[in-house]
Amino acid sequence: MIDIVDLRHRLVDIPYLTVDARHIAVIGPNGSGKTTLLSVCAGIEEPRAGTVRLLRRPPSAVKVGWVGEFPERTLLFSRVYDEIASTPRFRHYPCRETDEKVGAAAVKVGIPHLLGKKVSALSGGEKALVALAAACADDPEVLVLDEADSHLDAGTAERVYRVVQESTAAHVLWCTQSMDTAAGADYVLFMEGGLVRHHGTPEEVFSALEETCFYPTMWRVLR
Amino acid sequence: MRVDLEDLVFSRGSFTLRGSGTFGAGVHLVSGPVGSGKSTLALLLAELLRPGTGAVRRHDVLSALLLLQFPEHHITCPTVAEEVRSWGLAPDDVLLRADLLRRGDDDPFHLSRGELRRLTLACAVMRNPDLLMLDEPFSSLDCVAKREACRMIEGRGAGITIIFSHERAVLPRVDAVWEMEDGALTARGSVPDAIPSWRHAPPYLAYALREGARPENIRLSDAREALCRTRG
Numbered sequence: 001m002i003d004i005v006d007l008r009h010r011l012v013d014i015p016y017l018t019v020d021a022r023h024i025a026v027i028g029p030n031g032s033g034k035t036t037l038l039s040v041c042a043g044i045e046e047p048r049a050g051t052v053r054l055l056r057r058p059p060s061a062v063k064v065g066w067v068g069e070f071p072e073r074t075l076l077f078s079r080v081y082d083e084i085a086s087t088p089r090f091r092h093y094p095c096r097e098t099d100e101k102v103g104a105a106a107v108k109v110g111i112p113h114l115l116g117k118k119v120s121a122l123s124g125g126e127k128a129l130v131a132l133a134a135a136c137a138d139d140p141e142v143l144v145l146d147e148a149d150s151h152l153d154a155g156t157a158e159r160v161y162r163v164v165q166e167s168t169a170a171h172v173l174w175c176t177q178s179m180d181t182a183a184g185a186d187y188v189l190f191m192e193g194g195l196v197r198h199h200g201t202p203e204e205v206f207s208a209l210e211e212t213c214f215y216p217t218m219w220r221v222l223r
Numbered sequence: 224m225r226v227d228l229e230d231l232v233f234s235r236g237s238f239t240l241r242g243s244g245t246f247g248a249g250v251h252l253v254s255g256p257v258g259s260g261k262s263t264l265a266l267l268l269a270e271l272l273r274p275g276t277g278a279v280r281r282h283d284v285l286s287a288l289l290l291l292q293f294p295e296h297h298i299t300c301p302t303v304a305e306e307v308r309s310w311g312l313a314p315d316d317v318l319l320r321a322d323l324l325r326r327g328d329d330d331p332f333h334l335s336r337g338e339l340r341r342l343t344l345a346c347a348v349m350r351n352p353d354l355l356m357l358d359e360p361f362s363s364l365d366c367v368a369k370r371e372a373c374r375m376i377e378g379r380g381a382g383i384t385i386i387f388s389h390e391r392a393v394l395p396r397v398d399a400v401w402e403m404e405d406g407a408l409t410a411r412g413s414v415p416d417a418i419p420s421w422r423h424a425p426p427y428l429a430y431a432l433r434e435g436a437r438p439e440n441i442r443l444s445d446a447r448e449a450l451c452r453t454r455g
Contacts, residue, residue, distance in 0.1 A: 029365040030337040123258030150363040153256035153389040177365055180426060213366035217392050217427040217443050221450060
């Protein structure tokens with residue numbers, strides 16, 4: 001359960017919102033406040049006013065995995081292994097457990113062959129998969145993806161989608177510019193100018209957006 | 224006006240790029256997965272990388288411009304107006320075209336991602352080079368901004384325009400389709416004949432083809448029109 005009350009932070013203004021769905025797509029134009037909302041929900045930023053509760057706890061008390069839009073700007077370590085290991089290491093796991101978690105995350109994302117590589121030698125898509133593995137390394141309760149698919153081809157984006165679907169996270173907050181991806185979510189938030197303009201099932205939200213380019217392309221041709 | 228790739232080979236580490244073919248006047252789309260070599264091909268075409276063997280030969284191409292994937296990498300000046308002047312253009316014309324009037328005194332880094340892309344794309348289109356190469360011009364834009372980018376690209380008159388992109392929802396009208404896969408460049412040919420053999424076609428286009436429709440171009444509207452014709 002995600003509960004937001006009287007949230008005001010930068011341009012985001014959400015008086016009241018409660019969502020009880022697992023896969024939540026956050027969509028809307030550039031600059032509508034999607035990343036800001038995700039940052040507050042992930043506990044990266046403290047809101048100026050109002051409260052956010054994930055699983056009835058403040059975000060700082062929840063295990064959150066974050067995948068940003070530009071992994072090459074946020075990856076911290078030069079080796080793939082160390083990058084993925086940073087999640088358990090920062091949580092003070094012993095070496096053996098850390099090693100197990102890194103191995104399991106790499107298998108989950110399908111990148112065991114990259115563990116020995118330098119991050120600088122990876123393609124953009126591979127870096128996104130490393131960031132995803134790091135986010136999943138300690139089984140997050142909430143997984144947050146901020147346009148993580150913007151710079152991915154269809155094949156890699158499908159792999160990310162599968163890993164997200166199979167993760168044990170209670171909630172997945174996924175901001176995307178692919179409406180065809182958002183159409184597969186359980187719940188959709190459409191943001192504009194800092195406000196949640198529409199929210200509900202994909203059918204409910206996209207029916208309100210039918211006259212705009214935010215309508216999924218596949219729905220458009222199937223209609 | 225044309226650019227010929229003559230048995231081009233470029234290697235770096237275990238990656239090898241190979242390509243042959245001719246880019247004539249019109250809009251070309253080079254599609255393919257991330258990491259398949261699209262950006263490397265753009266750098267080779269822009270003569271910013273030298274091929275190991277083979278050659279890129281330009282015929283009657285007097286000016287060329289490569290727009291990088293991240294528009295912020297183009298910024299060299301502290302204000303939007305100075306940035307436009309650095310392209311050798313008059314700020315008023317460009318800011319009108321980019322819908323950024325009254326933003327001339329702003330720091331370019333205070334523009335949103337979509338605005339910055341609009342600015343660099345407007346500068347590139349108004350410089351009107353014979354050869355314009357656009358590396359992922361649609362990534363991280365919302366669909367409204369993607370449509371604007373498409374309009375700017377379609378509004379370009381003569382010249383060769385080459386778009387390198389993995390975009391699968393909002394695309395401009397193009398004249399030819401190419402594909403990159405694991406470093407190998409394949410010419411699919413002129414549109415619409417190229418469409419059925421386009422392996423990375425967006426889902427809506429693939430669906431239209433499966434339904435027996437024959438879209439005249441690659442846009443969502445083309446797929447819908449073709450479907451309407453088959454459905455009567």
